[in-house]
Amino acid sequence: MATKFVGKRVQRNEDPRLLTGQALFVDDVDLAGMLHVAFLRSDYAHARLKSIDISAAQKRPGVVAVYTAEIMGDDCQPGPPLVSPPPTAKNVLFNSRRQVPLVIDKVRHAGETIAAVVAESRYIAEDAVEDIIVDLEPLAAVSDLEKALSPTSARVHEDLDSNLAAHMVQEKGDYASARANADVVIKRRITIDRGAAAAMENRGIVADWDAKNHHLTVWDTTQAPIPIRNGLASRLGLSEHQVRVIAPFLGGGFGPKMMMFYPEEMLIPWISMKLAKPIKWIEDRRENFYATTQERVQIHDVEMALTRDGRILGISDNFLHDTGAFDPYGLTIPLNTQSHAMGAYDVPNFHSELKVVFTNKVISTPIRGAGRPQGIYVVERMLDIAAKELGLDPVEIRKRNFIPPDKFPYEQEIIDQAFSQLIFDSGNYLPVMEKAAKLIGYDQFVREEQPRLRAEGRHAGIGVVSFVETTGVGPYEGARITVQANGKIGVATGVGTQGQGHYTSFAQVVADQLGVDVRDVQLVSGDTAEFHWGTGTFASRGAVVAGNAIHESAKAVRAKILKLASETLGAPEEELELEDGQVRVADIPHQSISLGELASLANPLRGAVEPGSEPGLEATAYFGPKYGATAFGVHAMILEVDVETMMVNIKKYVVVEDCGTILNPMILEGQIHGGVAMGIGNAFYEKLVYDDNAQLLNASLADYLIPSATEVPRIVVGHEETPSPLNSLGTKGAGEAGTIPVPALFAQALENALPEYKLEIVETPLSPNRVFELIQKKEKT
Amino acid sequence: MSQTIDISVTVNHTTYERSVEPRMLLSDFLRHELCLTGTHVGCEHGVCGACTVIFDGQPCRSCLIFAVQADGHEILTIEGLAPIDNLHPLQQSFIEAHGLQCGFCTPGFILTMVPFLERNPHPTEEEIRQAISGNICRCTGYQNIVDAVMLAAEKMSAAQRV
Numbered sequence: 001m002a003t004k005f006v007g008k009r010v011q012r013n014e015d016p017r018l019l020t021g022q023a024l025f026v027d028d029v030d031l032a033g034m035l036h037v038a039f040l041r042s043d044y045a046h047a048r049l050k051s052i053d054i055s056a057a058q059k060r061p062g063v064v065a066v067y068t069a070e071i072m073g074d075d076c077q078p079g080p081p082l083v084s085p086p087p088t089a090k091n092v093l094f095n096s097r098r099q100v101p102l103v104i105d106k107v108r109h110a111g112e113t114i115a116a117v118v119a120e121s122r123y124i125a126e127d128a129v130e131d132i133i134v135d136l137e138p139l140a141a142v143s144d145l146e147k148a149l150s151p152t153s154a155r156v157h158e159d160l161d162s163n164l165a166a167h168m169v170q171e172k173g174d175y176a177s178a179r180a181n182a183d184v185v186i187k188r189r190i191t192i193d194r195g196a197a198a199a200m201e202n203r204g205i206v207a208d209w210d211a212k213n214h215h216l217t218v219w220d221t222t223q224a225p226i227p228i229r230n231g232l233a234s235r236l237g238l239s240e241h242q243v244r245v246i247a248p249f250l251g252g253g254f255g256p257k258m259m260m261f262y263p264e265e266m267l268i269p270w271i272s273m274k275l276a277k278p279i280k281w282i283e284d285r286r287e288n289f290y291a292t293t294q295e296r297v298q299i300h301d302v303e304m305a306l307t308r309d310g311r312i313l314g315i316s317d318n319f320l321h322d323t324g325a326f327d328p329y330g331l332t333i334p335l336n337t338q339s340h341a342m343g344a345y346d347v348p349n350f351h352s353e354l355k356v357v358f359t360n361k362v363i364s365t366p367i368r369g370a371g372r373p374q375g376i377y378v379v380e381r382m383l384d385i386a387a388k389e390l391g392l393d394p395v396e397i398r399k400r401n402f403i404p405p406d407k408f409p410y411e412q413e414i415i416d417q418a419f420s421q422l423i424f425d426s427g428n429y430l431p432v433m434e435k436a437a438k439l440i441g442y443d444q445f446v447r448e449e450q451p452r453l454r455a456e457g458r459h460a461g462i463g464v465v466s467f468v469e470t471t472g473v474g475p476y477e478g479a480r481i482t483v484q485a486n487g488k489i490g491v492a493t494g495v496g497t498q499g500q501g502h503y504t505s506f507a508q509v510v511a512d513q514l515g516v517d518v519r520d521v522q523l524v525s526g527d528t529a530e531f532h533w534g535t536g537t538f539a540s541r542g543a544v545v546a547g548n549a550i551h552e553s554a555k556a557v558r559a560k561i562l563k564l565a566s567e568t569l570g571a572p573e574e575e576l577e578l579e580d581g582q583v584r585v586a587d588i589p590h591q592s593i594s595l596g597e598l599a600s601l602a603n604p605l606r607g608a609v610e611p612g613s614e615p616g617l618e619a620t621a622y623f624g625p626k627y628g629a630t631a632f633g634v635h636a637m638i639l640e641v642d643v644e645t646m647m648v649n650i651k652k653y654v655v656v657e658d659c660g661t662i663l664n665p666m667i668l669e670g671q672i673h674g675g676v677a678m679g680i681g682n683a684f685y686e687k688l689v690y691d692d693n694a695q696l697l698n699a700s701l702a703d704y705l706i707p708s709a710t711e712v713p714r715i716v717v718g719h720e721e722t723p724s725p726l727n728s729l730g731t732k733g734a735g736e737a738g739t740i741p742v743p744a745l746f747a748q749a750l751e752n753a754l755p756e757y758k759l760e761i762v763e764t765p766l767s768p769n770r771v772f773e774l775i776q777k778k779e780k781t
Numbered sequence: 782m783s784q785t786i787d788i789s790v791t792v793n794h795t796t797y798e799r800s801v802e803p804r805m806l807l808s809d810f811l812r813h814e815l816c817l818t819g820t821h822v823g824c825e826h827g828v829c830g831a832c833t834v835i836f837d838g839q840p841c842r843s844c845l846i847f848a849v850q851a852d853g854h855e856i857l858t859i860e861g862l863a864p865i866d867n868l869h870p871l872q873q874s875f876i877e878a879h880g881l882q883c884g885f886c887t888p889g890f891i892l893t894m895v896p897f898l899e900r901n902p903h904p905t906e907e908e909i910r911q912a913i914s915g916n917i918c919r920c921t922g923y924q925n926i927v928d929a930v931m932l933a934a935e936k937m938s939a940a941q942r943v
Binding site: 017020252 | 822829872888909919
């Protein structure tokens with residue numbers, strides 16, 4: 001079917017509201033009689049809770065209630081395990097330890113919630129937090145990832161023998177014999193440190209228990225309203241239909257707003273039921289640094305075995321992953337790392353042992369990239385080091401190792417984050433690499449520009465790296481589409497939206513099927529009262545899983561429209577066309593009926609809706625992929641380093657992306673721009689600095705540096721389209737693509753810019769200061 | 782903290798008389814007293830720029846001043862810039878250049894750039910990047926915001942020529 005909207009740069013339906021202050025965010029919810037919560041959080045990372053005295057806080061005028069774990073009693077239960085390994089998983093050790101709403105006996109990370117104060121205003125609630133006297137006995141903190149596994153280390157969870165949270169080995173082929181037969185074996189240790197998602201909107205929850213109707217309404221900054229509703233119902237002793245969770249407009253998600261059951265997410269609804277009052281809590285930025293999940297800490301001991309001509313024979317990657325104080329999110333991140341540690345390459349032999357470690361730090365859960373940037377960093381760095389050792393060009397060594405197009409679907413022979421077989425569905429990598437090399441002007445830069453700049457004493461470098469992104473995983477999403485009597489199309493789906501343009505890209509899919517304008521498609525998402533089946537917006541799956549559910553549903557509605565219109569207009573279905581909100585008999589334009597009129601006919605006040613048929617022009621459909629769709633891309637950049645300050649200036653940045661069928665190139669490019677900006681932060685600016693006491697030292701946006709408009713360059717985006725064979729739209733996800741390869745790209749380009757220092761970068765994030773230190777270290781040795 | 786001070790603040794051309802605690806932030810006053818929730822709060826320590834409003838014609842971080850300091854002054858928030866069916870050229874340009882994604886930081890960017898464009902109607906890309914470098918956006922990578930401002934500058938100078 002020819003498309004009028006899919007694939008086009010359609011402007012966004014949601015923009016006018018967002019641009020005029022008329023879009024509802026959670027903090028905008030204002031209910032009569034609403035009370036406000038502030039939390040007492042631990043200053044210590046690891047401490048025994050000896051006593052709490054809340055009496056002064058309770059007496060403060062304007063304070064309505066103060067809650068501690070003791071007062072909560074049996075209701076103070078750990079959050080649910082979210083995506084733990086299934087019981088069928090073999091050879092997996094997994095110790096599930098989940099966060100509690102309020103600290104019961106021991107604090108396990110700085111920022112953990114100890115008490116909740118409910119008051120008439122947030123100002124009074126914060127005053128009363130200061131009135132609470134808490135006696136904490138500090139314990140030795142588990143801060144260093146390696147030391148955490150030493151037998152003498154303090155234990156985050158004393159009921160366990162060690163701080164080992166999980167252990168798992170994955171094998172493909174026979175790495176040991178590949179190593180024995182290799183011409184070259186490269187061995188390195190690679191370390192990756194912590195970062196924050198830092199969405200501009202902090203988290204927030206408003207809960208309203210209606211005691212007369214026995215109904216709970218919750219506004220939550222969640223990427224997964226349906227699992228939150230289901231979990232709240234179960235934990236609060238309610239039926240699912242008694243709980244409505246709304247994720248309205250969200251000010252960015254990037255992972256940490258996923259289905260977490262954060263302590264606050266459980267407590268605010270619980271307090272609302274206790275007091276029968278609307279309750280609001282809005283996280284402030286400092287809390288966001290201490291209480292919202294973080295990611296990325298891993299230490300890898302890697303080996304790459306190659307032939308003399310640069311063919312990878314095998315990779316061994318044994319690594320530690322820091323899960324922080326709890327591990328509610330299972331093995332998602334480290335399994336993603338394993339799934340990406342072979343990159344886009346045809347690697348016949350692979351061995352990877354992962355160890356997940358508890359520390360006294362904020363919990364790790366996926367942040368844009370979710371373990372993928374670490375895997376890609378490892379494989380891309382190792383290839384760069386191998387290329388240097390073998391005297392090969394970095395682009396050339398990649399081309400020699402790409403999975404060839406005739407090998408798809410490509411079975412990786414390991415399991416992915418969903419504990420399913422990891423299969424790359426489709427791809428054609430070489431043209432993407434060639435397009436990127438052309439757009440960045442690779443040959444010209446290396447042959448002419450760089451020698452000229454070096455002769456001038458300037459330090460300009462080029463980098464080219466590739467990446468894969470596993471996207472669009474199951475289990476499923478759904479959508480209900482309704483033609484309304486006013487001719488507009490209502491679409492309800494479960495996935496929430498955090499800025500991805502769902503109101504527009506999903507509308508484009510529907511508009512093409514039903515012959516209406518994109519502006520006449522009204523999407524409701526993230527409200528369980530509108531649609532209550534689904535999981536959420538994560539793993540770059542919106543356009544794949546929800547997009548295809550909407551596509552299927554739109555096709556079903558189209559069929560109903562055609563059937564009824566055929567009866568009404570007395571013309572065969574194949575002679576009908578849907579355009580401009582009308583069904584017309586082709587060639588006889590005046591013989592037509594509007595969709596609104598048809599919708600009214602389908603919902604009669606008299607007569608009979610015949611047995612076996614349904615009223616209305618409405619359909620609900622679901623889509624669950626057999627396995628994920630894997631996208632591919634190449635990033636390239638030219639940067640210049642000021643060797644006095646080690647500041648970098650990115651002169652040119654190119655992304656060529658293959659994420660299958662493109663629904664809206666304008667939105668896709670926006671996703672890539674933003675992803676690259678976050679990747680630049682991950683590579684060169686953003687690092688959460690913890691000390692040996694597991695105290696975060698830079699918990700403000702003044703100290704944790706998010707790139708601004710002067711650090712992020714203009715980004716040139718090119719596209720290739722290899723549609724996924726796994727879904728009818730042919731889409732693959734792209735939400736995380738911009739972020740994943742940037743640290744690897746920075747490392748390569750920096751080394752290339754500073755040849756005289758013979759730098760070898762095996763860590764991320766960097767900073768001007770860190771590059772200076774690395775050079776000093778190099779000069780000393 | 783029961784002491785309150787009477788203030789009179791003009792917001793979006795309407796004058797409001799209120800009695801507020803001296804410690805109340807202007808951002809909280811706008812959002813929670815006047816229910817003008819288009820002003821967003823991202824950090825409350827003056828770094829992110831999301832809460833920017835126009836204060837006597839100048840961009841100003843409403844999380845960094847108290848409501849009492851606005852006594853007798855004039856404030857413009859995003860709600861007062863233009864009606865939804867007749868957007869300011871900068872708002873329209875944000876749509877056309879895809880200068881927003883989640884939209885949380887957007888009112889702050891718009892209200893930083895409206896006075897900027899009045900002072901500098903023909904800015905270069907570099908000048909725009911400098912001018913927005915005090916506002917953080919986590920979604921867009923800034924490129925389309927820069928393009929939106931350049932597009933708005935063109936639209937506004939074309940409108941003046943007519």
